[in-house]
Amino acid sequence: MVPLSWYIVLSAIVFSIGVFGFLARRNLIIVFMSLELMLNSVNISLAAFSHYLQSMRGQILVFFIITVAAAEAAIGLAILIAFYRNNPTIKVDEINLLKG
Amino acid sequence: MTIQQAFFSYFAGAIVALSLLVVTRKNPVHSVLWMLLLFVHIASLYLFLNAEFLAAIQIIIYAGAILVLFLFVIMLLNLRKEETEKRFQGQWPFGLAIGVVLAVFVVLIVGKIGVLPELGQYSVEAVKSEGHIMTVGKVLYTEFLLPFEIASVILLVAIVGAVVLAKRSLE
Amino acid sequence: MLKYTLIPLLPLLSFIINILFGRNFIKDKAHWIAVPAVAGSFILAVSAFMDVTAGNVVNINIYDWIVSGDFHVSIGFLIDQLTSIMLIVVTSISTLIFIYSIGYMHGDGGYYRFFAYLSLFVFSMLMLVMANNFLLLYFGWEAVGLCSYFLIGFWFHKKSAADAGKKAFIVNRFGDFGFGLGVILIFLTYGSIDYVQVFSNAGSVVGQTINILGTDYDLITVICLLLFCGAVGKSAQLPLHVWLPDAMEGPTPVSALIHAATMVTAGVFMVARCNPLFNLSHTAMNTVAIVGGLTAIFAATIGLVQNDIKRVIAYSTVSQLGYMFLALGVGAYSAGIFHLYTHAYFKALLFLGSGSVIHALHDEQNMQKMGGLKKYMPITYAVFIIATLSITGIPGLAGFFSKDEILYRAYLGGDTGKFLWLLGTVAALLTSFYSWRLIFLTFHGKFRGTHEQEHHLHESPKVITVPLMFLAVGAIFAGYVGIPPLLMEHGDRIGEFLAPVLGHPHSEGSHAEEMMVMAGSVLVALGGWFIAYRMYIKSPELPKKVGEMFKPVYNLLFNKYYVDELYSKTLVQPVIKASDKVVLGFIDIKIIEGIVNGVPALIGAFSRKFRQVQTGHLSNYGLAMALGALAIIGYMIFMK
Numbered sequence: 001m002v003p004l005s006w007y008i009v010l011s012a013i014v015f016s017i018g019v020f021g022f023l024a025r026r027n028l029i030i031v032f033m034s035l036e037l038m039l040n041s042v043n044i045s046l047a048a049f050s051h052y053l054q055s056m057r058g059q060i061l062v063f064f065i066i067t068v069a070a071a072e073a074a075i076g077l078a079i080l081i082a083f084y085r086n087n088p089t090i091k092v093d094e095i096n097l098l099k100g
Numbered sequence: 101m102t103i104q105q106a107f108f109s110y111f112a113g114a115i116v117a118l119s120l121l122v123v124t125r126k127n128p129v130h131s132v133l134w135m136l137l138l139f140v141h142i143a144s145l146y147l148f149l150n151a152e153f154l155a156a157i158q159i160i161i162y163a164g165a166i167l168v169l170f171l172f173v174i175m176l177l178n179l180r181k182e183e184t185e186k187r188f189q190g191q192w193p194f195g196l197a198i199g200v201v202l203a204v205f206v207v208l209i210v211g212k213i214g215v216l217p218e219l220g221q222y223s224v225e226a227v228k229s230e231g232h233i234m235t236v237g238k239v240l241y242t243e244f245l246l247p248f249e250i251a252s253v254i255l256l257v258a259i260v261g262a263v264v265l266a267k268r269s270l271e
Numbered sequence: 272m273l274k275y276t277l278i279p280l281l282p283l284l285s286f287i288i289n290i291l292f293g294r295n296f297i298k299d300k301a302h303w304i305a306v307p308a309v310a311g312s313f314i315l316a317v318s319a320f321m322d323v324t325a326g327n328v329v330n331i332n333i334y335d336w337i338v339s340g341d342f343h344v345s346i347g348f349l350i351d352q353l354t355s356i357m358l359i360v361v362t363s364i365s366t367l368i369f370i371y372s373i374g375y376m377h378g379d380g381g382y383y384r385f386f387a388y389l390s391l392f393v394f395s396m397l398m399l400v401m402a403n404n405f406l407l408l409y410f411g412w413e414a415v416g417l418c419s420y421f422l423i424g425f426w427f428h429k430k431s432a433a434d435a436g437k438k439a440f441i442v443n444r445f446g447d448f449g450f451g452l453g454v455i456l457i458f459l460t461y462g463s464i465d466y467v468q469v470f471s472n473a474g475s476v477v478g479q480t481i482n483i484l485g486t487d488y489d490l491i492t493v494i495c496l497l498l499f500c501g502a503v504g505k506s507a508q509l510p511l512h513v514w515l516p517d518a519m520e521g522p523t524p525v526s527a528l529i530h531a532a533t534m535v536t537a538g539v540f541m542v543a544r545c546n547p548l549f550n551l552s553h554t555a556m557n558t559v560a561i562v563g564g565l566t567a568i569f570a571a572t573i574g575l576v577q578n579d580i581k582r583v584i585a586y587s588t589v590s591q592l593g594y595m596f597l598a599l600g601v602g603a604y605s606a607g608i609f610h611l612y613t614h615a616y617f618k619a620l621l622f623l624g625s626g627s628v629i630h631a632l633h634d635e636q637n638m639q640k641m642g643g644l645k646k647y648m649p650i651t652y653a654v655f656i657i658a659t660l661s662i663t664g665i666p667g668l669a670g671f672f673s674k675d676e677i678l679y680r681a682y683l684g685g686d687t688g689k690f691l692w693l694l695g696t697v698a699a700l701l702t703s704f705y706s707w708r709l710i711f712l713t714f715h716g717k718f719r720g721t722h723e724q725e726h727h728l729h730e731s732p733k734v735i736t737v738p739l740m741f742l743a744v745g746a747i748f749a750g751y752v753g754i755p756p757l758l759m760e761h762g763d764r765i766g767e768f769l770a771p772v773l774g775h776p777h778s779e780g781s782h783a784e785e786m787m788v789m790a791g792s793v794l795v796a797l798g799g800w801f802i803a804y805r806m807y808i809k810s811p812e813l814p815k816k817v818g819e820m821f822k823p824v825y826n827l828l829f830n831k832y833y834v835d836e837l838y839s840k841t842l843v844q845p846v847i848k849a850s851d852k853v854v855l856g857f858i859d860i861k862i863i864e865g866i867v868n869g870v871p872a873l874i875g876a877f878s879r880k881f882r883q884v885q886t887g888h889l890s891n892y893g894l895a896m897a898l899g900a901l902a903i904i905g906y907m908i909f910m911k
Contacts, residue, residue: 002108002148005210010112012206014119016199021123023195023893024188029128029174031889033135036166037119040142043154051149055220056239059151063240066161067251071258073166077173078265084177085268093189096887189890198897205904212908 007048014041028090032076039069108148115141126187128174132167139163150224152232272331275348278315278358279397281308282365285390293383302373305386309369309393313362316355323355324768330403330467337406341462349403349466353772356608356765357400357540360615363745364532365393367738371623372524374734375630385425385522392418396533400540405454405464408541412450412501415534416443422529423521435517442514446504453497456481460490470547477551495548495555499562502538506592509566513835515589519581523626526581531588531622532615539595539611543604546773550602557687560600564681564694567593569832571701575708576818576828579636580625583709587662588618590698597691598677601684604773605766609753610673612765616745617661617670620654623739627651627731628713632724638709643718647728650736652714654743659710661746663703663796669750671792674699676753676763679788683780692788699792703799711807757785 018041021034043062050058084090101109118138125131139162146155227235240248285308289301297304322329332347350358369389376385395418399411416439424436454464460476461469473491480487502508507515518530529535542549542559549555567590574586591614598607629636631648645652661670678699682692718725730736754762761767766776806813818825827833 001102002104004216005213006108006112008210008213009207010115012203012210013116015206016203017116017119017123019202019897020195020199023198023890023897024192025123026185026187026189027128027179029170030123030131033128033131033170034123036135036162037122037138040139040162043158044142044145047146047149047151047154051151053216053220054223054226056222056235059154059236060239060244062151062154063157063236064247064251066157068254070161070166071254073169074258074262075265077169078262080173081176082265090177090179091185092889095889098885099887191890191894194894195890198894198901201901202897202904205901205908208908209904 004048004052008045011041011045011048014038014044026091026093028080028092028095031092032073032080036069036073039065104148108145111141111145111148115145124187128179129171132170132174135170136163136167139167150227150232153236272333274315275319275329275331275350275401276333278312278319278362279394279401281311281315282390282393282397284308286387286394289383289387289390293387297383299377299382301383301386302369305390306366306369306373308390309362309365312393312397313366316358316362319350320355320359323350323352328352328771332403342458344404344406344464346407347403348401350401351772352769353540353543353608354400356612356769358397360612361393361396361400361533364615364619364742365389365396365528367741368524368528368532368619368623371527371626371735371738372522374732375524375626376522381425385422388418388421388425389525389528392422392529392534396537399537403466405457405466405469408544409451409454412505412537412541413447415529415537416440416447416505419443419518419529419534422525423518425521425525429520432520435514435520439514439518442511443504446501446511448500449497450501450504453494453501456490456494456497460494466544470545473547473551489552489554491548492552492554495545495552496558498545498548499542499555499559502542502596503562504538505541506535506538506596507589508538508562508593508596509569510834512566512570512589513838516582516585516831519579519585523581523622523629526585527619527622527626530585531618535588535592536595536611536615539592539599539607542596542599543608543773546599546604549599550774556600556602558600559596560681560684560687560691563593563596563598563600564691564698565593566590567597567698568694568701569593571698571705572828573831574705575701576825578639580628580638580641580709580713581622581636583638583705584618584621584625587621587702587705590702591618591662593698594674594677594695597681597695601680601688601691603677603680603684603776605769606673606676606680606776608769608773609765610677613661613669613673613746613749616742616749617658617668620658620739620742620746621662623735623742624651624655624658627735627739630731630735631728632720633727635720635724638712640720641713641718642716642720643714644728645714648714648730650730650739654739654746655710655714657743658746659706661750663706663799664699664792665796666793667747669746669748672750672753672755675789675792676755678792679755679780679785680776682784682788683776696791696795700795700799703796704803707800707803708807711803715808716811755785755789757782757789 015038018034018038021037022031025031025034043065046058046062046065048058050056050062080090083095087095089095115138118134118141121134122131122138125134139158143155143158143163146152146158222235282305285305288304289297293301319329329348329350332345334346335343336346337344348354369386372385372389376382379385392415395411395414397411399408399415402408402411420436420440423439424433426432427436457469458464460479461472463469476490479490481490481493482488483493504511515530515535519526521530549559570586570589570593574583574590577583577586591610595607595610595614598604598610627648628641628644628651631644631651632641635641657668661668664671664674678692678695681688681695684691718728752768753765756763806817830836
């Protein structure tokens with residue numbers, strides 16, 4: 001039997017990798033993918049809890065997260081395209097319109 | 101080590117390695133392709149957890165829809181010269197440090213997980229006897245009907261929003 | 272009950288309607304609302320007076336105004352003998368003056384505004400006299416002051432009028448501040464501000480002292496003097512008399528109603544109302560009497576040499592108010608109120624008569640440029656003569672009875688009585704002189720104005736002369752309610768009527784003394800006429816010679832004893848300088864503007880530094896967010 005904690009540790013490691021990618025990469029598309037990575041790591045832990053607690057709620061939550069992730073990806077990439085059209089770069093450190 | 105643990109170890113190791121590849125590849129197309137493989141592994145992990153339905157939508161939505169969207173965008177933007185430039189920004193050591201500390205913190209929390217509370221009614225046998233999709237469907241359309249409907253609205257908004265944002269100009 | 276409530280309510284309604292709809296809808300029809308309102312009040316006041324004469328003293332609470340712990344204030348009316356007389360005076364004179372104003376203010380741009388303010392004034396004055404507690408009295412007191420300010424500055428585009436309004440308001444603040452303190456002290460002493468409770472317990476604190484800045488003073492005396500402060504301000508007594516002559520910048524009906532007949536007598540009314548308190552303090556009574564006596568003679572001497580027709584009458588008012596306080600101070604409250612009542616008629620008549628003259632001469636107020644108006648304005652001349660005979664105290668007219676009563680009571684009034692009587696008698700001589708001087712300069716001799724003015728000379732229209740005639744009737748017959756016992760048994764009906772509220776005079780004298788005082792006052796009245804006749808009819812060059820002969824005295828009087836200059840030097844200028852240097856130069860520019868400009872400057876300086884935190888880089892924000900999340904997780908792990 002695989003203990004629950006293994007899943008949680010796996011989830012934590014993948015999440016941390018996602019955080020690293022989000023904070024470190026310059027390419028905006030990769031930053032987006034890091035976000036998806038983080039969401040997936042959360043999904044893993046939710047599914048694991050759902051299994052070990054013999055409850056359906058975790059899986060339902062995963063279902064909703066996938067839904068929202070899909071919506072977010074669609075909107076985010078649309079914004080990316082709209083932005084790229086005005087300002088042909090997708091490098092995070094070159095985008096600083098909000099500089100104070 | 102039992103056979104399950106051995107399988108889990110393989111999948112876990114593969115997921116971590118693939119995640120690292122995703123965030124470190126220079127070419128975004130490569131990242132997307134590694135991510136595709138990562139999602140297949142995660143789907144397998146769901147099968148491990150007796151969540152067949154989740155495994156299916158993981159493949160269909162993430163691999164089939166979202167990653168294809170990413171690929172489309174990458175190709176649309178045609179980012180050839182990006183490949184020759186630096187892949188990390190100046191603050192990457194901070195990102196690394198935060199990632200590591202976060203992982204350590206969560207592992208510490210795992211040590212604090214106590215006894216699991218009372219178990220629910222959806223034991224492996226109960227789900228198996230009825231079928232996973234039916235079980236999920238019953239819960240989703242009764243207890244979670246309202247969030248389900250809201251999710252559908254969110255998707256609608258996303259569709260409309262994406263179209264509006266991506267259009268060149270609104271006439 | 273509704274009847275009593277309606278007395279002040281009708282003018283208030285008139286005010287509300289006129290001020291809301293006057294500008295756009297009512298315009299020059301404003302009197303159609305205002306006059307019936309005050310006339311209605313007058314009828315109700317007469318009816319209330321009848322009730323009181325039948326023995327029904329009313330004390331009703333209409334509405335709980337303030338309830339806070341032990342502090343209870345209601346809006347309530349006390350209608351007793353004193354109030355009922357005041358009601359009659361206020362409403363009857365108001366009605367006549369409202370009618371007069373229709374003619375006098377005709378064609379003025381602010382016609383509706385004039386009637387609105389005048390109605391508000393009548394409402395306030397009625398609240399003042401009808402109040403059954405000190406706070407409501409204070410409300411009326413302040414409200415009449417406010418209306419006075421509005422009406423003095425009615426022609427606000429004229430700088431002198433606006434200034435006079437401000438002056439009246441500010442000078443009154445000095446007195447009202449004392450009055451306010453007095454009311455507070457009454458509450459602290461008696462635990463109530465209701466007339467009935469305060470007056471019934473008045474004696475309970477005799478002998479108690481209050482410590483002010485380390486010295487002990489008699490509590491009752493302090494209360495009375497504080498209240499009297501208010502009276503000094505409102506009734507223009509020394510040393511706060513300076514606002515009243517300037518108040519003549521207002522329209523003449525205002526001068527007649529507010530600054531002669533009603534508002535300025537509020538101080539007299541208030542002191543009379545508080546007689547149970549004043550009776551307990553010998554010091555306060557003497558102060559009242561002496562201030563009154565000195566004011567009477569002081570104002571009368573100034574009146575001798577003034578040339579502005581309204582100013583002469585204004586100083587005459589100050590002087591007559593002094594008489595009333597003199598009477599109050601010697602304990603003859605009913606004599607004071609009696610004089611208030613007769614004075615209201617003949618003084619309103621003098622003012623309205625002068626208004627008629629001014630109207631005919633197109634706003635000429637300098638008596639040196641009048642003269643010979645007798646043949647052009649016979650009615651005005653006649654009523655002026657009646658008013659003058661009345662004010663100078665010629666037997667048979669209203670002024671004689673009340674003035675004689677005051678002088679007689681002063682003569683009997685204790686240690687300072689003879690001195691006060693002397694002051695009063697000399698003031699009567701001066702009064703007679705300047706009143707006749709006014710008549711002779713205005714109506715006799717040759718016209719000294721321009722030909723243009725002479726061409727337009729005419730008697731005023733009926734709407735002006737009819738109220739004058741009514742007031743003239745009042746100036747003749749108002750006195751017959753108070754015939755001295757010497758001339759008629761039980762003749763002093765007003766004194767007996769007021770006795771339940773004001774008590775009986777403190778001392779009685781012999782018939783011989785009364786005869787002597789009466790003869791004296793008639794003599795000085797005739798003497799004043801004789802001197803004026805000699806100087807202004809027989810030999811018109813004489814005044815100039817006398818003026819030359821006593822040049823320093825003449826200048827002193829002509830410049831009103833330099834009181835205004837003194838106040839200007841000692842109070843006004845230092846305050847203005849201090850405001851300029853300290854308030855403007857230091858507090859305003861340095862502190863307030865320092866804060867006002869400093870805070871944004873500080874925020875600007877900080878934000879110039881801190882805005883660099885906002886790099887605009889998505890990853891930096893993400894980093895900060897991640898650090899925050901880490902901090903929260905760390906707290907959960909290590910601190911819990």
